[in-house]
Amino acid sequence: MTDPGLLVADVPTLRSRLDAVGYLADDALATALLLAVRMRQPILLEGEPGVGKTEAARALAAALDTPLIRLQCYEGLSSAEALYEWNYPRQLLAIRLAESRGESLRDADLFSEDYLLPRPLLAAISHPGPRPAVLLIDEVDRADDEFEAFLLELLADAAVTIPELGTRTATVPPVAVLTSNRTRDLHDALKRRCLYHWIDYPDTERVAAIVSKRVPESARWLATRVARGVARLRARPDLTKPPGIAEAIDWASALHALGVSVLDTDAADRTLGAVLKYAEDLQTVRRAGLAELVEAEADSDA
Structure with a gap:
């Protein structure tokens, strides 16, 4: 796992890298992003729509030369949709193939890595490194309270639980960037796990x-x-x-x-x-x- 201090030396260096990929960040934002990288702590970016919150995460990934993994939040988003899904067509094909051979499949055979389709959160946790991926959880205020509660495990421990396979802990924890337009207040439990920065509309x-x-x-x-x-x-x-x-x-x-x-x-x-x-x-x-x-x-x- 890459030492956080080696990813970017200091605030001026990060500002220069962000500028090189087309994003002009002031010292305050660059400092907040640097702390998120150095401390391996999620950061919550709030501000009115259109001030560059999402682009900040994109630019950070480009500046660190690492993948951006984006989860777009919306009302009704479930943990399963954000975490993983099973390849049901492939599972069904395996069942039919086994039946044609007079064999039977156990649940453990069907619900294994071979049939697992990672969604954004699991993809970020599973990223092999050596540099951490940037996980963008975009417009988290659009999701509901239940999804916020689900995020707590991910943000606190860089881990997620798959009932059929157990808990997955990141080898290289992602740099998590959450954005919110403040359409509703987020819970204190979620905010406590994050650094915070408000992005004003620039002059x-x-x-x-x-x-x-x-x-x-x-x-x-x-x-x-x-x-x-x-x-x-x-x-x-x-x-x-x-x-x-x-x-x-x-x-x-x-x-x-x-x-x-x-x-x-x-x-x-x-x-x-x-x-x-x-x-x-x-x-x-x-x-x-x-x-x-x-x-x-x-x-x-x-």
Whole structure:
């Protein structure tokens, strides 16, 4: 198993590696991620949608040159769906083959490694190393209380229990990154097992830098205008879903794809669906007019 200290030397090194894979992290986030790696403790990243929580886990895996194993949480997610499943078609085939030979199969024969299909949690626990995998448990707030309770064993002991096969303990424990949009409060028992970091929406200058990094083919002026435009939209109190960093990147990509050289009201209107994802928000902004937004952009360039 690789010594955690050898995975990344310090915070500046981790920031540099994250930057190299297209993710701009500030010192606070880089420190939190470094601690998660060094302490082998799960980290819970919270923040509003679109601030880069999921991308932080992706970038960390890339920076450590290790696999990313992602579990997307949703309402009704069961432990079995997250952990493993049995290859029922193959089991049925084995039963029929045995019957054709006049043989019988024991449960131990059917419920063995040969028929086990790992899902994300078991895959992360079973990762052979030498570097730990990054386990992304995405939007854990969408799952229910029962699933949270199930996660406790995994997060506390880097172990999971399969009734038919017993407890599996990780040889190389994964770096577990949990994300939450705070659609509901997580239980204290889960939080106690995690480091915690809140990711704020960055300032306009940083958003422009992120857009430039993620859409390198776009001009710097376009990234700046997009960042300021998104900031103006986020300042509106009447939007159902204010845009985030992901929408800023989408908007810059859309404008570049159209070959836009001037961000005027026409260009903004044609690409507004890249930055606003609710019909009501599109109607609200178009009804108010885009001139103020574009004029603000022009003023910012002066």
